[in-house]
Amino acid sequence: MNMIDFKTYFELLNLYSDYAMVCDSADWERWPEFFVEEGSYRLQPRENHxxxxxxxxxALESQAMIRDRVYGVKETMYHDPYYQRHIVGTPRVIRIEQTADGERIESEANYAVIRTKIDAESIVLSAGFYRDVIVRRPEGLKLLSRLCVYDSEMIANSIIYPI
Structure with missing residues (x-):
C-alpha cells in the first residue's frame, strides 16, 4: 500500500483542481507552469493504451512544446470559441517514492470535460482518466508527465484546448 501524508495529498488535490480551473478559465499562459521543463502531455485513445x-x-514532449501549443491556441488556430468544464475525480495514488531528485508520485483520476458553445447545448467532449507522474520541486508539485486516456474512439475533430 502506498502511504501518503495529509499535506502531500492536499497538495495533490490542489494540483488537480488548479489544473482544471486554469483550463476552464482559459488562462492558457499558466497551463505550461504545471509541468517541469522535461514534462510531457499526451492524449491517447483507450484502445491504444x-x-x-x-x-x-x-503528444507534447517538453514544456517548450506545451508553450508552443498555447501560442497555437491563442494566435494561429481558427475555431468556434467554446467553454470547457472539467469534472475531475479524487486522485488515487498508485505509487509514491523518494528518488535522488526528491519525491515522485504516480497517480490517476477519472475526468469528464464538458464543452459548451455559446449558441449550442453542452456536450461531453471527452471522458477518461489521467495517468500522471508528479515530482516535487521547490515551488511545489509539478507534472513530469500527464497521459490523458480518453474512452471513446469517437471524439470531436477539433480538440483545441487541453483536456
Missing amino acids: EQGLPLCLL
Whole structure:
C-alpha cells in the first residue's frame, strides 16, 4: 500500500483542481507552469493504451512544446470559441517514492470535460482518466508527465484546448 501524508495529498488535490480551473478559465499562459521543463502531455485513445500501442492524438514532449501549443491556441488556430468544464475525480495514488531528485508520485483520476458553445447545448467532449507522474520541486508539485486516456474512439475533430 502506498502511504501518503495529509499535506502531500492536499497538495495533490490542489494540483488537480488548479489544473482544471486554469483550463476552464482559459488562462492558457499558466497551463505550461504545471509541468517541469522535461514534462510531457499526451492524449491517447483507450484502445491504444490498453494494447500498449504508442499512437496518440496529441503528444507534447517538453514544456517548450506545451508553450508552443498555447501560442497555437491563442494566435494561429481558427475555431468556434467554446467553454470547457472539467469534472475531475479524487486522485488515487498508485505509487509514491523518494528518488535522488526528491519525491515522485504516480497517480490517476477519472475526468469528464464538458464543452459548451455559446449558441449550442453542452456536450461531453471527452471522458477518461489521467495517468500522471508528479515530482516535487521547490515551488511545489509539478507534472513530469500527464497521459490523458480518453474512452471513446469517437471524439470531436477539433480538440483545441487541453483536456
